[in-house]
Amino acid sequence: MTDVTENRPRWHGVLERIAEARRGDSSESLAAVFMLGATVLALAWANSPWGATYDAFWHTHLAISFGGMSIDLDLQHWVNDGLMALFFFVVGLEVKREFALGELRDRSKAAVPLTAAVAGLALPAVLFLLLNPSGPEAAAWGVVISTDTAFLLGALAVIGPGRAERLRIFLLTLAVADDIGALAIIALVYTDELNIVPLLVAVAGLLLIWQLRRLRVWRGGGYLVVSVVTWVALYESGVHATLAGVLIALLLPVYPPKRKEVERAAALARAFRQSPNPEYARSARLGLERAVSVNERLMRLWQPYSAFIIVPVFALANAGVPLTAETLRTAATSPLTWGIVIGLVAGKFVGITGATAILHRLRPGSLAPGLTMPQIAGGAALSGIGFTISLFIVDLALDDDALADQARVGVLAASLIALGLGALVFRAGRSSLPEEPSRDLLRPVDVHRDHVRGPVDAPLTIVEYGDFECPFCGKATGNIRQVREHFGDEMRYVFRHFPLEEFHPHARDAAEVAEAAARQGRFWEVHDRFFANADALEHEDLLRYCEELGLDVDRIEEDLRDGGPHNHVADDEIDAGSSDLPGTPTFYLAAGDAVPQRHLGPYDAKTLIAELERMRAEAAVADDEAADAAGVSDPGDVVDPR
Structure with a gap:
């Protein structure tokens, strides 16, 4: 291990x-x-x-x-007792990562x-x-x-x-929880007898691994020696030895890369490039390894073998x-x-x-x-x-x-x-599925989750799936500005992420930094600055823009490391993929309480305004018909269902 x-x-x-x-x-x-x-x-x-x-x-x-x-x-x-300990070790690494950074975090x-x-x-x-x-x-x-x-x-x-x-x-989330239950049952039910002394040695081994983690030991040699001793002790104790793999994995740290460590690794790599020699090569390799958590390095190493x-x-x-x-x-x-x-x-x-x-x-x-x-x-x-x-x-x-x-x-x-x-x-x-994919917005607008510009209860809605590095999305921001000026407080604009990494290598990083900025209540300022500088979105550029806007950059780095911004962007991206979106920008429009519909065709300001006006007129006709059906003489007496 x-x-x-x-x-x-x-x-x-x-x-x-x-x-x-x-x-x-x-x-x-x-x-x-x-x-x-x-x-x-x-x-x-x-x-x-x-x-x-x-x-x-x-x-x-x-x-x-x-x-x-x-x-x-x-x-x-x-x-079954030896090799499968490595299998359960990988399972434990996955469980730990899901709880720390993945779906089980929420x-x-x-x-x-x-x-x-x-x-x-x-x-x-x-x-x-x-x-x-x-x-x-x-x-x-x-x-x-x-x-x-x-x-x-x-x-x-x-x-x-x-x-x-x-x-x-x-x-996958279900299977991880399933594995946890199965491992607990193996430990509690299928242990025939306990030998206390070896069990205490195994516990001491686990405590030593925990101490190595506290001391921030990141090389694997020390962990390997203690892990082998712990496995042998657990085997001799009567507890099934494969559980050693799980317990050790759960103790190992998992975290996103620290920016300082990444920069240090980059500096060491530059030093090797300028003066290639074995000592610099070793330093650069160790610097790269140190920048990534033990959990992820070990998962990458052992998952193919498992x-x-x-x-x-x-x-x-x-x-x-x-x-x-x-x-x-x-x-x-x-x-x-x-x-x-x-x-x-x-x-x-x-x-x-x-x-x-x-x-x-x-x-x-x-x-x-x-x-x-x-x-x-x-x-x-x-x-x-x-x-x-x-x-x-x-x-x-x-x-x-x-x-x-x-x-x-x-x-x-x-x-x-x-x-x-x-x-x-x-x-x-x-x-039972329709032949054509639905044009309905898959995830309803949630004012507690989504980024909304304008009154949250405005009668007109535009939802955009965009990419900060997409030139067409950058042009569309001007169109949206004109539409908002036309409708004023009658319209709300929602932005969701759909980073097309295959074409725009910095788009995901920009989206995640924007989500981190949102935790400081500054999403829209960052949104506008990133689109204004869509041709310069290296990570250092993104942080510089945030600093110029007065954001706490250290907090942004910490928020990026806890996985929340990544998960938010991934959720938006999965929604876009599940909806079979053709690319960016893609717009959904709605009036009243109707479900936003995907807009097909041009997205210039004139077209978007005309489409929203048409939807508003149709919603008004529907309200009149509902009032007539309810027997209300004055449509103004109808209670707004919102």
Whole structure:
């Protein structure tokens, strides 16, 4: 668990390039393909004429001794207890990052997926225990609680709907909460006995890691040594050793890069450029590493290994079930097998969909914009793919080989059924969608969230999705100024972000700095200054403009580091992508209480004014007709619905 990047294998670069594939969520798809391939290979090996060698190989013992202490495990348990500690370490890093900077940072946004995750943990366990209330089979109830995140996201990328970023974020948040619940259950339920002295050593190791963090030790060597000792101690204590990975990951710091560290790294890189030598090269490399948090460096280092080596090796070691006629016949009538299938498939589907629907009904608007119940139902169906942690808990819960094989058959069957169910639900959802994307504004104007220029209750509304580096958006600001002058206090103007980084490399940084400035109540001043200097938006330029406007630049840097501005811009960008916006600027117009509609065609001031006048006239006619229908003789007596 070190962050040392030098001298690592050359093929790590191949894994990184695979993991960095972005479009179409191909990274998740490839990870799922690797895991599926390993599963198929395990099944083929176990059911081939050489099937006996499968068990013989994975039950080969390997002992590591140090002085009077020795750990003697077969290869399968070295994978399950050793390699999987690294898998859970990466899971822990992701959990920590989500709580510090991601979706779980905003508890209000995370409320729905967290509630759905709890229901998706509880209902499967209840259904399983209804079929297996007692006996050794009952101990396997933990098999049905967890969703395989890699398979889930891979399947979503392949069979899910287009423009499903909101659904992906929902499911990722749910899966993180799901992982937390599964890890807690492994720690509390599947620990047979405790040895106090090794447990105290493990606790001391964790405290030492926490102290290293307090001392701001950022190199990985010290963490690595203490982590190995902690893993061994936890293994000897009786607590499952994989939990060491999670606990260590949760202690490591995560934060956005500090500006001073970035500038220091840049200075060291310039020094190396001016005088290339090994000492300057080492200093520049260390400066770059120090500028990034330990969490993110370790995640970048270990995530490719976890996705493309560790998890596939785990599948190869655990999915090899001999699918003989006797095994399948026994599984077909086994309450254990059916409990797993019903728990994962029906429990996840009903629990997640039902909890989300109930919360959505109780709290209208609790779902993210563009996220629909048919999409939730499709994601809930795919959540029944409980492969990795399910097989992991099979190994913990069942000592009887025959029962373990029945459970593995159940996990494999449930995963296939969940995949097919998800495909059917998504197909049904797509068939109910209109052929053309809606022109309605996806996220309603929220005066507490949005940046509004003009009276917040003005009867006319313009919403713009723009990009500070876009020359067309810069020209459009003049058009909007004319429209505002024409309508005065009758119009409100809302600006949202849609940074097109592919064409405008500084647009996202400018948007995030503007959001940080908004925390000081100065968004519109910064907005105008950035558009006036759209050809000079380097980070130093952005901060200089803020300083010239009298903003607290140090506070802007701190606000940028806490992730809030980034998340705000990302939300706007996802809304724009989900609405299939063609580019920037894009305008939505509305009069009265009508939902703003996307404006098609020219956006010069004359055209926008004419369109708003037309909408206002139509709204007035609609008000008159409503007054006539209500039997009110004087339209002025009609109460304004706003």
